[in-house]
Amino acid sequence: MSSTGKTGQDGDQARVKRRESRFALRLLAQWRRLALPAGGERVIVAVSGGADSVALLLMMDELRRSGQLALEISVAHLDHELRGQGGLEDALWVKRLADSLGFDFTLGRGGVRERARRTTDNLEQAARRARYEFLAGVAKESEARLVLTGHTLDDQAETVLLRLLRGSGSEGLSGMEAVRPLHEASDVTLARPLLAWARRVDTESYCRERDMEFRRDSMNEDDGFARVRVRRQLLPLLKTFNPRAVEAIARAADLLREDAAVLKNSAEELLKRASSEGKTAGINSGPSITESLSVDVLKDAPAPVRRRALRLWIAGGRGDLRRLELVHLSGVEKLLAGERGGRRAELPGGSFVEVRRGRLWFHVK
């Protein structure tokens, strides 16, 4: 399946070069910048049927046909089962697109409403979780180590704005990463090769250039979803202040992401020092994130680094950071200051942190 395009064009480089659109060449440049693999493996493209993911799939097809990327492409589509017949029609449409390009196709069913009912997630959160679980399953089944989504610069700006509205710090305001593990400790990479440069209008005009239709998801027009209102009401207003507001917000996110990486590094170093400092040699085997921490070392550290270190430590102890708020971290920090109100700080879910003999100890429920 994957070699058809390439073989047919090996003999005519000039014709091949002409075939690549401006957009596909920008994707290729970004592909290289992100150091993504140029060949020899399978890649899963998540395709909702919207302009962004359809454009991504077609550009990948261009680059495969021209021989720039020698990858096997599979298409994955999740029916969130939120829209009955409409969802099924989208799924069929994406399947036909995949067929026409000669790509494998996998359909997933989300049961998102059911999933939201079972958990405390809202529909948007449940849908996102369902998507990433589905993609992880498809990747595993087809032994792919790379999954692509069609997130654009517009998605990035929307994410940053939603997080600003929640009062997030630099990690949240950094928005999405262009490359990250699909989930924690996963050896599958999630890449968003449009994120750093493509505007949504670009993907739409690319689809039109290629004479390719795309689907309009009615979920994307439901103002009950905050993200939809950011897209349809907030961003248009922001553009009246600065026509390049989307780019400006994404640039801010880039700067904050770099800051956050430096501070995370400092936090990891602090954690190491706080863990090893004052320990009796020979008693503890090796440094582990749930080891006790020296109060003195933590106390002397700057607050933003200390808070990040404590988050890492708690994540290590509990397995995750679910429902951990600034107020819980402040509780732990108060232990350091030796302020009144008990020598332990409770964490959501029943685990707690205790101060004893000049060290912080993590207690799992």
Next chain:
Amino acid sequence: MSSTGKTGQDGDQARVKRRESRFALRLLAQWRRLALPAGGERVIVAVSGGADSVALLLMMDELRRSGQLALEISVAHLDHELRGQGGLEDALWVKRLADSLGFDFTLGRGGVRERARRTTDNLEQAARRARYEFLAGVAKESEARLVLTGHTLDDQAETVLLRLLRGSGSEGLSGMEAVRPLHEASDVTLARPLLAWARRVDTESYCRERDMEFRRDSMNEDDGFARVRVRRQLLPLLKTFNPRAVEAIARAADLLREDAAVLKNSAEELLKRASSEGKTAGINSGPSITESLSVDVLKDAPAPVRRRALRLWIAGGRGDLRRLELVHLSGVEKLLAGERGGRRAELPGGSFVEVRRGRLWFHVK
């Protein structure tokens, strides 16, 4: 003038305590948190006549009368001379308010339009510059070391949003500081004791509680000013997403301000190392910010710290950072990487940075 209130109430502490409003007590709590002086000196309160600054002045008066703060208060008002008769009426209104409270009053005249014409500043920038210059002058004349403005949490959120729309990093997105030198190297402190907690609606309802009118500046209703549109269009929309959007944005700013302080510290350390490393002992007298910097030391540093160090270095060399953009910093960073395109990087205004013998050298025009 200043002792009237205090003397009259020394004998009746219970009655005095009742006099302090909830708002004045919050101001007092913040005053202490910011470690501002409790007495024995003169403080200048900048009063435009709007609800925020009028509320600040009245709360300060409460705290002075109740004996919580033993400060001499002077009122300063700048007529921006943008609105002819309206500006004069505001000035007279503020003068009468100051008189009625028994405070000194100083009127300044801005000539803001003329000032904007002379410079490349827009009206908003020219007005801000005129205000701070005026306040510095008043402080000097009356030998005051503390100037107060009535900026609120709403002003903070507006500032953050305007900077996000420009694509600022964490320094810009940190918004305003509650306490800072009035201008660089000034020994006059500018404090904004309402910034961290007071909403604009609070100051308005406080004025109503005190049965005190306030002025509505027509500049604050002119949609030609970006800040006015942020206040009148953007913030109301953001509140439909989160009723506490202003607080959320201000919280994000607080977190980013703490991050920025840590990174600035790291940048200063880096600068020190880059300046001393590889220097022949005895040749250079003491470390100065315009000394040459070791390319190797800078090259090994994380980009966000390096960029901040270079900004500090350039600010030291040029005297300021006017018109310095990310693109100029990138130019200097390219010198470090030894990339092609010349061994110097031009800065706006004619100064430039040169790489020679493994070091960066700053050349003033």
